Amino acid sequence: MLAQPGGSFARIKAMRDEDVQSLLRRRCFATAFELLLDRYQEKVFRFVYSILKETGRAEEVTQDIFLKLWQVLPDYDGRASLSTWLYTITRNTALSALRAESYRKTQPIEGCDPPGANWEAGLRHLEINQLVRRLPEAQQQVITLFYLQDRSVEDVAQMLDLPEGTVKSHLHRARQALADMVRS
């Protein structure tokens, strides 16, 4: 039985991937899955959202990813870290979904705020999103994920399978380029 959302926050914070690996070695798959879900569901969802750029579809694909994880969890051999393994599944599944449905053609215009949002803030967001879209693809992806993942360079590096130094380099170049665009 899966736990309800918002389970013990302290438990999630205290849990490490090693604890999950220990559960997997003891073949406690249901508990391990529940802990992985608590720990990674938001991160995986935001990662998928950064690729698909549509909340409803990103949630569906996040479900697909955890369903796949539930099926293959008994096959986890511990060679890659759990997060690397999960992010690889996430990246492949989200990119397949993107390719299959040609989401690039139908993605909503970024920067459009939900109804009721303040007009001035909406304009500000639209401007900055337009500037971000003028960045090279890799810089766009890194800077978007960085802010989606609560400014964690480590998470972005794991998700994109890049060294942290490369992520920082993309971030710095993106910030420099954005500053140049604003000044010009």
Place this chain on the structure above:
Amino acid sequence: MDCRETQERLLESFDGAVSPLEKSQLERHISECPGCAQFAVLQSQLDLRLHEAIAAPQLSSGFRVGLQARIAQQRREPWPDWLPDLAHLAGSAVAIGWCALLLPLPVPVVLGAGGLVAFLAYSLQTLLVSALEQKTD
């Protein structure tokens, strides 16, 4: 610390990678250099705007319930994966046994021929199952 290094460190500060000593050096340089002070203000504003504009979406309250339902559906799979293999093995053993009892041939010949036929049939079954699985994927 010169202007180039200051601006590099300033950019690093947004990734949370600047020590207290570097921070004080940065602040000292910025207080004396109008160009770097302007760069610092611009980057702070950019950081704030990016943080506001790239807001993280939230999963809906039905996410776990939906996932739970899909997992429950998977659990209702009628047969375990190994069942066709077991059924084949048992069926072959029974058929070979009856043939050995009833056919007017030497038992080693029946067992040999029966084993060969069973192996060929198993290979064919494996190929068919594999083809069906690829089709459903």
